[in-house]
Amino acid sequence: MLDRMELLRLVERDAKLNSKEIAVMLGASVEEVEKELDFLVKEKIILGAKTEINWEKTDLESVVAMIEVRITPIRNKGYNHIANLISKYDKVKACYLMSGGFDLMIIYEDKNLKAVSSFVSDRIAPLEGVLSTTTHFVLKKYKDNGILFEDSSNDDRQAIIL
Amino acid sequence: MSIDYESKLSDAVKVVPPSAIRRFFDLANEMKGEVISLSIGEPDFVTPWTIREAGINSLVDGYTHYSPNAGYIDSRRAITQYIERRYGISYRPKDECLITVGGSEGLDLAARALINPGDEVIIVEPCFVAYKATVLFARGIPKIISTKQENNFKLLPEELEDAITDKTKYLILGFPSNPTGAVMSREDLEKIKDVLLRYPDIIVLSDELYCELNYTGSNPVSLACFEEIRNRVIMINGFSKSYAMTGFRVGYVLGPKELIAPMTKIHQYCIMSSPSMSQFALIEAATNGDECIAEMREEYNHRRRVIVNGLKEAGLDCFTPYGAFYAFPSIKGLGMTSQQFCEKFLVEKHVAIVPGNAFGECGEGHVRISYAASMNDIVEAIRRLGEFVKEIKEGKYDA
Numbered sequence: 001m002l003d004r005m006e007l008l009r010l011v012e013r014d015a016k017l018n019s020k021e022i023a024v025m026l027g028a029s030v031e032e033v034e035k036e037l038d039f040l041v042k043e044k045i046i047l048g049a050k051t052e053i054n055w056e057k058t059d060l061e062s063v064v065a066m067i068e069v070r071i072t073p074i075r076n077k078g079y080n081h082i083a084n085l086i087s088k089y090d091k092v093k094a095c096y097l098m099s100g101g102f103d104l105m106i107i108y109e110d111k112n113l114k115a116v117s118s119f120v121s122d123r124i125a126p127l128e129g130v131l132s133t134t135t136h137f138v139l140k141k142y143k144d145n146g147i148l149f150e151d152s153s154n155d156d157r158q159a160i161i162l
Numbered sequence: 163m164s165i166d167y168e169s170k171l172s173d174a175v176k177v178v179p180p181s182a183i184r185r186f187f188d189l190a191n192e193m194k195g196e197v198i199s200l201s202i203g204e205p206d207f208v209t210p211w212t213i214r215e216a217g218i219n220s221l222v223d224g225y226t227h228y229s230p231n232a233g234y235i236d237s238r239r240a241i242t243q244y245i246e247r248r249y250g251i252s253y254r255p256k257d258e259c260l261i262t263v264g265g266s267e268g269l270d271l272a273a274r275a276l277i278n279p280g281d282e283v284i285i286v287e288p289c290f291v292a293y294k295a296t297v298l299f300a301r302g303i304p305k306i307i308s309t310k311q312e313n314n315f316k317l318l319p320e321e322l323e324d325a326i327t328d329k330t331k332y333l334i335l336g337f338p339s340n341p342t343g344a345v346m347s348r349e350d351l352e353k354i355k356d357v358l359l360r361y362p363d364i365i366v367l368s369d370e371l372y373c374e375l376n377y378t379g380s381n382p383v384s385l386a387c388f389e390e391i392r393n394r395v396i397m398i399n400g401f402s403k404s405y406a407m408t409g410f411r412v413g414y415v416l417g418p419k420e421l422i423a424p425m426t427k428i429h430q431y432c433i434m435s436s437p438s439m440s441q442f443a444l445i446e447a448a449t450n451g452d453e454c455i456a457e458m459r460e461e462y463n464h465r466r467r468v469i470v471n472g473l474k475e476a477g478l479d480c481f482t483p484y485g486a487f488y489a490f491p492s493i494k495g496l497g498m499t500s501q502q503f504c505e506k507f508l509v510e511k512h513v514a515i516v517p518g519n520a521f522g523e524c525g526e527g528h529v530r531i532s533y534a535a536s537m538n539d540i541v542e543a544i545r546r547l548g549e550f551v552k553e554i555k556e557g558k559y560d561a
Contacts, residue, residue, distance in 0.1 A: 006460065009460070010464065021468075024467055024468055024471045025464035025467055025468060026464070026467070027467050153208050155206065157199075157202050157204060157206070158202070159187075159190045159191045159193075159194040159199060159201065159202075159514065160186075160187055160190050160191070160199075160201045160202065160514065160516060161201075161202045161203040161204050162181075162203055162290070162291045162340075162341075162516065162520055162521070
């Protein structure tokens with residue numbers, strides 16, 4: 001019997017695995033795995049598969065900002081309306097409704113500070129219902145999506161241990 | 163004038179033979195760094211951070227002294243609470259629990275506390291190498307039961323009954339097993355318990371080091387779970403395998419106070435107390451580590467299936483292991499001893515695995531493959547193994 005949660009944990013950790021490899025690891029048949037993966041994609045439980053890249057090691061110049069947004073919910077539409085509008089921008093990498101001192105947290109990526117600043121002042125601030133914004137720039141990434149950027153652990157075990 | 167050192171040594175030390183695979187050991191050590199190692203009996207995971215942090219914090223707080231001989235009471239309490247949660251059995255932290263330097267110290271303490279010269283100890287092979295050695299060091303007589311692949315390397319009740327004599331002092335049982343990966347279910351253990359009920363003088367040393375690495379989906383189970391014999395079971399356990407804490411060197415023994423007290427007496431003179439830092443780390447492990455164990459177990463289970471599947475594709479006969487992190491396939495019929503097979507495989511394909519005879523004579527004809535290694539290494543090593551087996555069958559290595 002295929003364990004859905006185990007399958008999801010597995011493909012979340014390694015999106016490169018093919019159905020046959022997954023089937024072996026989970027003790028299931030290839031057909032079972034493919035059927036379940038199809039279902040998970042159809043139900044939008046699996047949304048896609050990406051490669052984790054440390055862009056800081058490339059020549060690409062980019063800036064990541066975390067933008068806190070305070071908003072007034074719009075009647076009958078709550079927070080969703082503004083959150084959905086903001087999420088439409090490709091360079092918005094994440095948008096979360098938050099508890100605490102502000103309402104939306106936006107993770108935004110662009111080529112430089114000026115581009116981020118124009119996005120905030122020209123796109124976010126003028127939106128109806130937006131009360132204020134606070135922008136924080138990411139200086140260095142240490143860990144993203146559970147992956148350490150500088151993992152210094154090495155295998156120091158002895159050659160044979162009985 | 164030269165000294166004849168050999169004549170100065172105790173008979174007990176001399177009677178323990180050098181490892182049957184010493185030559186292979188040397189070769190593997192020489193080639194370390196150039197080979198894929200599936201020969202390591204310890205987790206490849208680094209100890210979970212919160213556990214390491216608890217150890218570090220104890221140093222920051224100045225806990226750098228001896229602890230009480232049996233261990234800090236808070237550490238012992240964390241252990242007994244963990245055992246109650248996982249096995250459903252209770253021990254008193256005060257006098258039924260002793261914190262040791264790894265599980266191996268527990269084996270040694272039991273041997274020294276229980277054995278008089280000439281006492282027999284039943285050992286179920288293939289097994290962890292320290293079982294026999296600790297008995298011999300204590301001048302006991304190992305009485306070997308050879309388990310068989312056709313019985314899934316489990317101990318059968320009739321095999322136990324046949325091995326018992328009026329000199330039997332105790333039985334050492336280590337399941338899930340290093341090196342076979344075999345497990346004994348509650349039903350299997352119940353049959354062993356029924357035999358032991360007929361021999362009320364026999365003590366049981368139950369090595370539970372791999373208890374959390376059981377892929378049958380059941381909770382850990384031990385002979386200590388049976389109330390009728392619990393008063394003669396010493397449970398040996400530790401944190402090395404379940405929590406990837408081998409370097410912390412911390413384990414424990416649980417049992418009736420009448421047996422724990424003499425073991426504590428030996429421990430207090432030889433060790434004093436187990437490392438204080440490790441005792442603080444274990445509190446975090448035993449109290450909050452269940453999730454870490456579950457994550458590691460799931461990862462091992464994936465690797466286990468990949469190994470077993472790969473061995474079958476390579477044409478090797480392997481019973482399905484359900485515990486620990488080892489597979490123990492048979493290489494019989496390939497015209498090589500275990501040692502020849504492993505040496506040749508190491509030299510030709512640069513993969514280290516362990517000859518089965520390192521774990522007892524009945525391990526001959528098998529090899530131990532550890533899956534405490536990365537998935538990439540496992541997949542590549544198994545690919546090379548398939549290639550190697552094919553070449554043997556084609557006669558490439560015929561003398």
